[in-house]
Amino acid sequence: MSERDDPGTIGRRVQQLRAERGLTQRQLAEPAYTPAYISTLEAGRVRASEDALRHIAERLGVAYEELATGRPAHLATGLRLRLTEAQRTLAAGETAQATEQYTALLAEAREHALPEAEAAALLGLGECALDTGELAAARQYFERTEDALADAPLPARVPALRGRAVSHYLAGELRYAVYLLESTLDELNRAGLHDPDALLLLYASIIGPYMDMGAHARAAQAAEFALTLAPQAGDPALVARMHRSVARTLLAEGRVAEADASLAKAAELYRTLQLRTELANCHWMRGYVYAQNGELKRAEEELRKALAMLAAGRAALYGSQAAVELADVLHRRGKSEEAAELLRDVLSDLSPERGALHAAAAHRLLGIIAEDARDTESAEEHYVRALSLLERAGAVGDLADLCRLLGDLLRRTGRVEAALDAYRTGLRHRTAPGTTTLGPAPAQPPL
Incomplete structure (x- = not known):
């Protein structure tokens, strides 16, 4: 099951998107669900299945991820691509530019509550600080990376520990x-x-x-x-x-x-x-x-x-x-x-x-x-x-x-x-x- 917001948050999001599109509960529900189900979901009294959310997302014309989490479609994938680009920038020796890239990525990852992307940006900032000899800053970035990955398996924390x-x-x-x-x-x-x-x-x-x-x-x-x-x-x-x-x-x-x-x-x-x-x-x-x-x-x-x-x-x-x-x-x-x-x-x-x-x-x-x-x-x-x-x-x-x-x-x-x-x-x-x-x-x- 994908990560998603709580039922109350999703319900309010469905109601807002439905109203913006001028749809009734019946129009949103058909043909697979009932208006009563949509009403219960919008009130936050039921945890919708993944199939139900995918049906509603299609009827509303939004991506499943955006409906379930509130994040723009393909945000996580886009961040990963930009993280790779920042890594290449750092590898090419352009440390100042890489620092700017990682800083922007960190802010965006935090805004959309993407802990893996946040940890990767923090790790990159630590590596940038190592390159420029700012050892105290580097240590803080690596410690924050470890904190962000506290629940991850040890191999995932190894780059920060190293x-x-x-x-x-x-x-x-x-x-x-x-x-x-x-x-x-x-x-x-x-x-x-x-x-x-x-x-x-x-x-x-x-x-x-x-x-x-x-x-x-x-x-x-x-x-x-x-x-x-x-x-x-x-x-x-x-x-x-x-x-x-x-x-x-x-x-x-x-x-x-x-x-x-x-x-x-x-x-x-x-x-x-x-x-x-x-x-x-x-x-x-x-x-x-x-x-x-x-x-x-x-x-x-x-x-x-x-x-x-x-x-x-x-x-x-x-x-x-x-x-x-x-x-x-x-x-x-x-x-x-x-x-x-x-x-x-x-x-x-x-x-x-x-x-x-x-x-x-x-x-x-x-x-x-x-x-x-x-x-x-x-x-x-x-x-x-x-x-x-x-x-x-x-x-x-x-x-x-x-x-x-x-x-x-x-x-x-x-x-x-x-x-x-x-x-x-x-x-x-x-x-x-x-x-x-x-x-x-x-x-x-x-x-």
């Missing part, structure tokens, strides 16, 4: 992001809700936080699950995102050629789908691959492509990440002044609550550049700032490396005890590689 986790991740709250993703995976797998798209989205999204926390074993396992789920997924955008995330674990294992191949597959899918921001992230990851392999010229070309695409799409935080990688390549190519200028621009757009990991990476590289210029005071200041940001975020692997850099600097300037403290701190972060503080890994899907 969005909320990503907003915490980009804000530097790694442990909480992992907690959200792991607990959702656990609930899906333990309850037997093995939706391939939902599981693939979660496993692909958790690889980055795992890697930044130094939990390489869990990242590798998540990548393995994602690769196994990919053939079952119905959404090629998810498959492309998975290939990009899996490349990180392949790099950690030194499998550079396989990582590059995985990113090439993702890039081809994103070109097909016209997902500009994700395609830019593929160029960023390919630049990272080339940089790790010592191919600095190719790395610079890929990273400049990524940065230009992300700037055009106003994907602020993703752009900051690509800018830090590009600055590292420029420094290694002897262009330290250009690298430092790029990093200062990055830091002007970030804060501890917004892009903590990117800010830490920028301070770390500025410290290295300052050391090369023999400005030890500035180098130490940048290292200490980076250390503070990473400790707050819980980025264990990066913390250990930064403690080594700071210790070496302190030792060269004659502060041996302080250097030893820095080394000890770094060793503590190295004592349990590949672990988190979150307990057992989530339940596994039946693969």
